[in-house]
Amino acid sequence: MSDIFIYGTLMHQPLLRVVLGESFDAVAQCPARLPGWRVEAVPGEVYPMVRAERGAEAEGLLLRGLDDAALARADFYEGLDNYGYLRKPVEVLTGEGPAEATVYVPLAEDGQRGGPWSLERWAAQWGEVSVLAAEEVMWWMGRATTAEVGRRYGVICTRAQARLNARESAPATLRRKAGPGDLEVAEMRRPYANFFAVEEYELVHSRFDGTRSGQIERAAFISADAATVLPYDPQRDRVMLVEQLRVGPVARGDAQPWVLEPIAGRVDPGESPEDCALREAREEAGLEVDRLVPLGGYYPSPGAKSEYLHGFIGIADLPDGAAGLGGVPGEGEDIRAHIVSFDAAMALLESGEINVGTTVISLLQLAARRAGLRAAT
Template sequence: MTRYFLYGTLRHPELFERVAGTPAKAERASLAGHAVHWVAGQAYPVLIAKDGSDADGVLVDVSAEAAARLDFFEEGFGYRPETVTVETETGPREARVYLSDTRPELGALFDIEDWASRWATVMVSAAEEVMARYGKTDADAAHALWSVFCARGWAREMAAEGAPHALRTDMGRGDLPRLEIAEGGHDGFFRLRRFTVSYPQYRGGYSEAVTREAFCAFDAALVLPYDPVTDQVLLIEQFRYGPLMRGDPGPWVLEPIAGLVDAGEDPMETARREAVEEARLELSDMRPMLKVYASPGYSTEYFHCFLGLADLAGRGTVLAGLDEENEDIRSHVISFDAAMGLVETGEVNAGPLAMMLLWLARERPALRTGA
């Protein structure tokens, strides 16, 4: 058995079990001359030497397999195990502790309860994706998509908010007599999962068990910039892989500004951030439009759509996008009527943009009156 002193997120029972593959039998302990701080801007802590402080944590004894799994998880974040002596109710004990390879910028003192309330659901979900790669690749490769895994977990957390049931049935996920999600499938930036489900039917009884596949993506924030004074909209144009792989001869597409909602981020803030990144545009105000599934028959992708009010007067074509994300984006400022003309001709062939322009068509008179 190997003994560890856990001071951070692995003190959370569900996260520990997901990583180690076994529940923890924990004993309270502390490490003198140390403190646990948040890493600034991150959702995890770091242990630092600090005179006059004691770092609280727990001791756990684990098997060789569980120890290897813990090391795999922590090493991907640049944490390495070292041996220390901790204090317990029965006296000093030696244990391994994970220390950072670097000294990151520090935040406030770490609070495990605060972390659990804000991050546990997301981190447990992301850890599941990391540990699915255990034994198949090295720690660095498994953690390369950590932010993506967290974003997918954040999408699941936001999904729990649900939507109104004024017309549709009040039956819910809890009424499913069977839902089995198979192990395996494609695991990368996107996931492909096979599942078997049976569900209640409107006429009574239950469906036969059906096996299907789902494309597991993310929540995205979309924003259509509009200037009510000049009655102009801003559209972006970029090379898109969906039309390419469909065989479309023109895989450059007109779209609204859009981006993946990072873990813990409000979709409206995502939209503001993406407006700067994709069009170098600061939005003066934002109005919620719609919240919709992109293609609910097979995909988890979900859109948070906004109208972004902005000053577009005199703005010409702008090239933008992040080099590290291989983005090459051109923006166009055109009249609202011209944009609707592109919908009619089919040149606007991205559903979200057409939908958002039609929403604007309904709200435009009131927006222009108040401009």
């Protein structure tokens, strides 16, 4: 049995339960202090670290009686594979007196000092998405090294944000309203995971005739939620379309793989779809949007993809000089913006030159709202 002093995000009980797994209820917890160490924020990150500092004292919890399975799970999560943290022997203070334990400390310190860190503030913004991310991290235990999982952690968090967003589901008035037991996931496999992932499912579900299906196999291409914004200038009655090379048409063998789209980007962890739309407008086109008009959310290809899109029209000033080149070069983006009249955009839609679903939906939604948007200016 082992004892560990924890601080920071692991003190969040739902997260600790995921990390320790079935051993969680068997582990005793008591408040403890670690003399000579200070908990501080990591610059540029949402989690904290402990740093040795004379006269300081780190507040945390002492976990007592971790069995080998629980210890291995905690080590995996914290990255004891030459990637993240190592366990250092320390003496902590409890209400019952001093106690020997180990504590996770960074493998290296870069010298940057962080400010105070609050578990309460972290939990309010990051707690739920971190728990969902931890579920995927711990699924990889025994299937990948912590170094491999660490390199994927950013996209793991992005997928976790999408699962969190999915809790706010659309109404179910005509369609079946799913209830407990209507869907059973008998098995889930991840044969591929990187920037995107592929998940294979063995499913059993309720049928419309009241019976249960047999076990069926389905696969899904897993990606993040994304936001799209079609910039529109109601005074000039013109829109902005962005052009770039897309790998989907390349993979299909399309002779014209450059496509016309609204501005779009994935919703990052801790980010709202609205914030994503505004950020992407700045990054892709150097454009400041005055107001967002929501178009609703939708699955572009629910038979094969988890991707969910949050659509917007962005009310913006689009003078003749607003078009140009943009994108983030470090992300391999090469984007050209076009300013075209509404009628010209609809002609491109009619001719088939606009052949991307998000552009089609955005323009048709704009057509339905156009008179009202123009009257409001």
